[in-house]
Amino acid sequence: MAMWVFGYGSLIWKAGFNFDERLTGSIKGSTDHRGTTEFPGRTVTLEPAEGEVCWGAAYKITKKEDQEIALTHLEVREKQYDKKAYVDFFTEPMAATPAVSGVMVYIASPDKKANVNYLGPASIEDIAKQIVRAEGPSGPNRDYLFQLEKALLQIGCKDEHVIGLANEVRRILSESKQPFA
Template sequence: MAMWVFGYGSLIWKAGFNYDDRLVGFIKDYRRVFYQGSTDHRGTPEYPGRTVTLEPAQGEVCWGAAYKISKKEDKETALTYLEVREKQYDKKVYLDFFTDPTATTPAVSGVMVYIGSADKKLNENYLGPATVEEIAKQIVHAEGPSGPNREYLFRLEKALLQIGCKDKHVMDLANEARRILSEGELTTS
């Protein structure tokens, strides 16, 4: 039986594992938010970056990409890889995945999704909500082993636009980060 993995952040543009098929679509009743701290990829323990997680949101949808992995060895390799890559996310859930906004039945059931929960006892890296300005400022200044946090934000914005998704939260943060960067360049020149 095939394993399906849903990506709503960097997995959209960089799977990092072998897969048989990739579908663009969405999950229901969740929204993407930059509330998860990253101390291992896009920030450091001293200055965490911010990456996306999901929070329950009745009636909303979160667009991304689902990957189908069929071969036994590819599944094992993907799981091992994802357990390291997503280690700061404390929950793994299995959800319905849709490709058609008018569909009442999912394209795939039981798609695996990693989530960083809001429970600080289980997820020490949860940063939670802040203003667009505060989140963008943190993203602009954070950098980790995987590169600058702003690169993650801008690549996510681009990847979402490429699949036809205009995510207001992501676009507002990207626009604010660009504003901060342009002002910083003006004051240093």
């Protein structure tokens, strides 16, 4: 039996596990590890939001061994998320019928006790300043943001929030003469 995993954020461009098929599309009812304790990074976190859409990629994994390896990998990689959900995945924006049902996705609750990494909402300016400062074991937080912007555009998603945030980070970096993508 095949297992499907929905990837958003860096999972769009870097799955890190073997898969048999990759579809791009979205899940509905959602909005959109590069930092330190002192300067936490910002990454995409899904939260329930009626009428919203999150774009990404769904990965089909059929071999039992590949499924076990993928789950082990994801349990480490997505450890900051305190919940899993099984959702419908759509390849067409206006489709009423999902392309795949029962796609596993990692999500985070805004409960700071259950999810200590949840940073919560903030203005574009505040998020951008935080991203400029943050760097962790996976690299600079700004690299994550610029890669996310590029990956979303490559799958046909023009996310105004991500684009606006990337432009604000570029503005801050250009004012401080720091290198950026």
